[in-house]
Amino acid sequence: MKIVLENLTKVFPQGKHTPAVTAVDHFNFEIPDGKLVALLGPSGCGKSTTLNMICGLETPTEGKIFFGDEDITNVPVENRDVGMVFQSYALYPHLTVKQNIMFPLENKKGKEKLGKQVIEEKAMKAAKLVQIDSLMDRKPSALSGGQQQRVAIARALVKQPKVLLLDEPLSNLDARLRLSTREEIRRIQQETGVTTVFVTHDQEEAMSISDLMVVMKDGVLQQMDKPQEIYDNPVNLFVAKFLGTPAINVLHGKIENGKLVIGKNVIFNVDLPDQNVSVGIRPEGLLVDENGPFVCSLQKIEKLGRDTSVICTHEGMQMDHMRIVVPSETKIENSDTIRFSLKPHKLYLFDESENRIALEEDA
Amino acid sequence: MKKVRPWLYLLPSLILLGIFMIYPLFDVLVYSLQEGYNSASQTYSGIGFYNFSYVLRDPYFLQAVKNTFLLVIITVPLSTGLALLLSLALSSIKKVKELYQTIYFLPYVTNTLAVGLVFMILFKKTPYSDGFINMIIQFFGGNSVDFIEGPYWAKMLTMCIYTIWIVLPFKVLILTSALASVDQNLYKAAKVDGTSSFRTFTKITLPMIMPMISYLVITGFIGAFKAYSDEVAIFGTNLNAAGMNTIVGYVYDMLYGNSGGYPSYASAAALILFAIVLTITVINLLLSTKGDEAE
Numbered sequence: 001m002k003i004v005l006e007n008l009t010k011v012f013p014q015g016k017h018t019p020a021v022t023a024v025d026h027f028n029f030e031i032p033d034g035k036l037v038a039l040l041g042p043s044g045c046g047k048s049t050t051l052n053m054i055c056g057l058e059t060p061t062e063g064k065i066f067f068g069d070e071d072i073t074n075v076p077v078e079n080r081d082v083g084m085v086f087q088s089y090a091l092y093p094h095l096t097v098k099q100n101i102m103f104p105l106e107n108k109k110g111k112e113k114l115g116k117q118v119i120e121e122k123a124m125k126a127a128k129l130v131q132i133d134s135l136m137d138r139k140p141s142a143l144s145g146g147q148q149q150r151v152a153i154a155r156a157l158v159k160q161p162k163v164l165l166l167d168e169p170l171s172n173l174d175a176r177l178r179l180s181t182r183e184e185i186r187r188i189q190q191e192t193g194v195t196t197v198f199v200t201h202d203q204e205e206a207m208s209i210s211d212l213m214v215v216m217k218d219g220v221l222q223q224m225d226k227p228q229e230i231y232d233n234p235v236n237l238f239v240a241k242f243l244g245t246p247a248i249n250v251l252h253g254k255i256e257n258g259k260l261v262i263g264k265n266v267i268f269n270v271d272l273p274d275q276n277v278s279v280g281i282r283p284e285g286l287l288v289d290e291n292g293p294f295v296c297s298l299q300k301i302e303k304l305g306r307d308t309s310v311i312c313t314h315e316g317m318q319m320d321h322m323r324i325v326v327p328s329e330t331k332i333e334n335s336d337t338i339r340f341s342l343k344p345h346k347l348y349l350f351d352e353s354e355n356r357i358a359l360e361e362d363a
Numbered sequence: 364m365k366k367v368r369p370w371l372y373l374l375p376s377l378i379l380l381g382i383f384m385i386y387p388l389f390d391v392l393v394y395s396l397q398e399g400y401n402s403a404s405q406t407y408s409g410i411g412f413y414n415f416s417y418v419l420r421d422p423y424f425l426q427a428v429k430n431t432f433l434l435v436i437i438t439v440p441l442s443t444g445l446a447l448l449l450s451l452a453l454s455s456i457k458k459v460k461e462l463y464q465t466i467y468f469l470p471y472v473t474n475t476l477a478v479g480l481v482f483m484i485l486f487k488k489t490p491y492s493d494g495f496i497n498m499i500i501q502f503f504g505g506n507s508v509d510f511i512e513g514p515y516w517a518k519m520l521t522m523c524i525y526t527i528w529i530v531l532p533f534k535v536l537i538l539t540s541a542l543a544s545v546d547q548n549l550y551k552a553a554k555v556d557g558t559s560s561f562r563t564f565t566k567i568t569l570p571m572i573m574p575m576i577s578y579l580v581i582t583g584f585i586g587a588f589k590a591y592s593d594e595v596a597i598f599g600t601n602l603n604a605a606g607m608n609t610i611v612g613y614v615y616d617m618l619y620g621n622s623g624g625y626p627s628y629a630s631a632a633a634l635i636l637f638a639i640v641l642t643i644t645v646i647n648l649l650l651s652t653k654g655d656e657a658e
Contacts, residue, residue, distance in 0.1 A: 057551055078557030090548035094570040103566075104556035159556070
């Protein structure tokens with residue numbers, strides 16, 4: 001089931017002590033059928049609100065939501081046929097795993113009412129899918145965080161929804177479990193083929209499992225594309241900064257007489273009018289090169305096994321220090337300065353309003 | 364030395380507890396077994412269970428037991444159920460919620476005797492007025508009833524309304540906070556799954572607040588068994604004459620009332636009350652823990 005958001009807007013009205021907030025601002029995008037999509041952004045960017053509107057727990061102030069060709073903007077949540085996994089899992093604590101999973105099916109009334117046998121079979125099938133079929137008689141309090149997460153997913157999937165929604169599905173798990181659970185979510189999504197939208201603030205999590213990523217900031221959609229495409233071609237400085245660990249290095253630069261200049265270093269020729277720019281360089285975008293044009297003062301070298309982090313400073317920096325990742329076999333001489341050459345496709349220029357400047361470099 | 368020190372620290376509270384709790388408890392037991400006790404000369408004729416058999420044959424005591432049981436059986440379920448309904452209503456409204464909460468909580472901070480006065484105005488028949496409730500009954504074409512000095516059922520009705528009204532605020536307070544502490548995400552999850560509001564209430568809300576409900580039922584039973592001041596507020600101190608005495612009222616009368624000066628009978632009655640409350644509480648606890656296991 002494809003999901004289309006059209007001009008979707010949510011304004012939270014002014015409260016006693018709070019001003020009116022536009023949580024989601026004229027969103028337009030389409031989620032293709034059967035894909036796993038991540039809504040990514042810092043906290044307070046409106047990603048959960050968007051999810052809640054798709055779910056039906058929040059009503060949009062403006063705009064429309066379509067499931068397939070059907071306008072479901074005013075369809076109440078229970079008729080939307082969505083499964084939702086909450087950040088806190090929201091398992092019913094007084095019910096066993098089995099009762100929790102059976103709960104949504106037992107709600108069906110009238111013609112859709114299911115026999116006890118069918119309900120139990122379906123619950124068992126969902127439990128097997130998420131591999132918790134051996135824990136059916138336990139209460140949620142007797143389960144680990146990861147197991148609770150699986151129960152929540154099973155409960156969301158048991159009624160075979162058109163759309164599966166997950167709100168920060170991994171944020172309550174420890175680091176190790178997070179890795180395995182995200183693979184698990186990917187596997188379950190691919191096995192069932194259900195269109196899945198999940199919300200996260202963790203870019204690594206989003207990049208690792210999603211087919212498509214939607215980057216948001218302050219209620220405004222910044223960019224939507226395949227994860228690698230967004231990483232390689234961020235549309236603005238915010239997206240460039242938000243993706244990637246270690247974070248991108250940002251420096252003040254300017255274009256002078258067709259040359260990009262950072263501090264005192266002339267980097268390469270660009271065919272652009274003179275202006276001030278912000279230069280974003282990915283940590284892996286610099287190569288140690290004794291003849292390179294980019295001169296930094298070396299602060300520290302961190303050997304991390306697979307690769308080496310070079311911590312250095314440059315007069316054009318917008319942050320405290322720069323972190324450059326080089327292969328661990330790179331020889332670095334212990335001196336005050338270190339010179340780099342640059343990989344042009346790992347370097348982005350942004351204008352003063354932080355939008356990307358298209359670059360046809362001839363370095 | 365190590366074992367002495369903790370006891371040393373506990374000593375002050377142990378002494379106070381001993382004087383004001385343990386000794387009187389023990390003393391009640393002693394009094395109840397002393398037959399023919401004379402409070403003036405502080406002498407007694409023998410030891411035995413005569414006091415108990417006297418109390419159990421005393422028509423005033425039997426009336427008090429009947430009154431108390433009726434009060435308990437009527438007011439505890441009604442007030443708890445009513446409090447649950449009110450709390451549900453309170454939690455579902457958003458505007459002027461605080462105002463309603465304050466109104467419902469007012470009886471809790473109002474003096475029992477002042478409330479009694481208000482009830483007098485509402486219910487009492489005087490040469491000048493039949494009382495507010497009777498005015499309403501007459502308006503609808505009914506005959507006025509004397510709720511304070513009239514038939515037994517009318518007095519019992521007044522007493523029950525009064526008791527429910529006075530215990531309601533505390534229960535509403537406990538239940539509204541219990542309802543508020545239920546994880547809202549559970550309701551959201553239920554909503555997404557298309558749960559009907561009735562099923563949401565019976566399958567989610569009720570089980571989640573069950574511990575608080577059973578707490579209220581147990582303390583409600585104990586409180587209702589110990590009722591006394593509320594009766595005085597409405598029917599005055601001569602509760603035996605009004606036929607509205609309670610077990611605690613009987614104990615008090617035996618000690619200090621017109622027929623006072625009988626600590627032995629009072630002690631026996633108090634111990635009988637203790638046995639009743641203990642039995643009911645144990646049954647309550649057994650029922651509520653059994654309910655937990657069945658979940």
